[in-house]
Amino acid sequence: MEIKKVGILGCGLMGSGIAQTAAMAGFDVTVLEADQKFLDKGFAGMEKSLAKFAEKGTLKEKPAEVLARLKGTTRVEDLADCDFIVEAIIENVDEKKKMFARLDAIVKKEAIFATNTSSICVTEVMTATKRPDRFVGLHFFNPVPLMKLVEVVRTIATSNDVYETAFEFGKRLGKVPVRTSDKTGFIVNRLLVPYLLDAIRAYEEGVGSIADIDLAMKLGCGYPMGPFTLLDFIGLDTTYYITHVMFDEFKERRFASPALLKRMVMAGWYGKKSGKGFYDWADPQNPAPQDAALKAGEAGK
Numbered sequence: 001m002e003i004k005k006v007g008i009l010g011c012g013l014m015g016s017g018i019a020q021t022a023a024m025a026g027f028d029v030t031v032l033e034a035d036q037k038f039l040d041k042g043f044a045g046m047e048k049s050l051a052k053f054a055e056k057g058t059l060k061e062k063p064a065e066v067l068a069r070l071k072g073t074t075r076v077e078d079l080a081d082c083d084f085i086v087e088a089i090i091e092n093v094d095e096k097k098k099m100f101a102r103l104d105a106i107v108k109k110e111a112i113f114a115t116n117t118s119s120i121c122v123t124e125v126m127t128a129t130k131r132p133d134r135f136v137g138l139h140f141f142n143p144v145p146l147m148k149l150v151e152v153v154r155t156i157a158t159s160n161d162v163y164e165t166a167f168e169f170g171k172r173l174g175k176v177p178v179r180t181s182d183k184t185g186f187i188v189n190r191l192l193v194p195y196l197l198d199a200i201r202a203y204e205e206g207v208g209s210i211a212d213i214d215l216a217m218k219l220g221c222g223y224p225m226g227p228f229t230l231l232d233f234i235g236l237d238t239t240y241y242i243t244h245v246m247f248d249e250f251k252e253r254r255f256a257s258p259a260l261l262k263r264m265v266m267a268g269w270y271g272k273k274s275g276k277g278f279y280d281w282a283d284p285q286n287p288a289p290q291d292a293a294l295k296a297g298e299a300g301k
Contacts, residue, residue, distance in 0.1 A: 001110060001161075003169055004028060007082035009099055011042030011072065014116055015088035017144025020046045023069040024059070024145070025173045030071045030078055039072035046070065049145055080106050084169060086138055087125075088116040091241055096120065097128035104129040112162055114138040118189055118238075119245040122182045123155045132157035136166045139186055140175075142233075150175040155182045184249040185242075193242055194254040196234075199227035201258050210278050210289040228278035232271035232287075236278075240265045260294065 006027045008019040019031045019042075033039045050063035059066070071078075079085060085107060089095060096115060103113070113135045115125050122137040129135060137153025150170045154163050170177030180186045185193060199213060208216065214226020231239060240262065246255040264277065271277030272284070278294075279287035 003083040005082045007079040007085035009087040010089040016042035023066045028069050084112050086114045093120050096125045101128040119242040122153050133159040134162050148176045150177050151180050151186045152177045232277040235271050237265050237270045
């Protein structure tokens with residue numbers, strides 16, 4: 001089927017990034033949010049991002065032309081004629097199912113539904129609809145306008161035509177799609193999460209400091225950033241949630257949340273977005289490792 005109109009559920013960091021990417025690729029995009037204030041914040045972020053692309057000369061059009069293809073709404077009914085809908089709301093299976101159940105009764109039957117979940121079972125979310133053959137996972141990476149990868153997730157119920165259409169849609173967005181099946185964590189998180197959790201355990205066991213472990217993995221393995229910097233970018237709360245989903249699936253220690261991660265999340269230390277995680281991000285250009293505070297917490301146990 002030909003995809004012309006794209007719907008995006010959620011205008012947060014991921015939703016706005018997917019919406020911007022789709023508009024830059026030439027699609028007409030409608031973004032749904034629960035409240036106008038979230039749309040305003042998301043659209044302001046997209047304007048700023050598009051301006052940066054224009055400054056660098058990597059935007060083929062004027063920012064205003066891209067923005068003209070973007071529409072925000074708080075009405076579910078405004079997505080009724082979309083050809084492809086990507087959900088990027090809170091990483092909560094019940095909320096995702098409620099949203100898709102509402103959409104299923106409104107959006108045209110031939111439309112394809114996709115969830116951007118990073119850890120939740122796509123098949124479980126799919127059960128909220130009456131179009132199991134037209135449901136896929138599309139897992140983008142943050143920041144969406146810059147990151148090239150998208151994991152295209154197939155369930156046992158996804159039709160061949162729909163899966164190939166979703167794969168080609170990823171290409172049209174300017175991404176490099178990879179094929180994967182509905183196994184918890186897909187490809188990237190299945191391999192990445194145990195590595196990040198092992199880094200936390202190594203720190204708990206005194207193998208090295210935050211900065212030294214980060215530096216060692218950058219220079220020793222050629223990674224663009226160390227595990228603690230990456231954890232702060234991903235969000236410790238997001239990682240903590242993913243560990244629960246993955247441990248519930250596999251029941252293996254490598255997917256279990258380390259005690260330190262739990263305590264940091266409970267304290268509200270979510271990483272860069274909260275201003276403090278394994279690093280203090282008061283000065284984003286020079287984040288300060290939080291060894292002293294974390295070790296003080298260990299001593300007080």
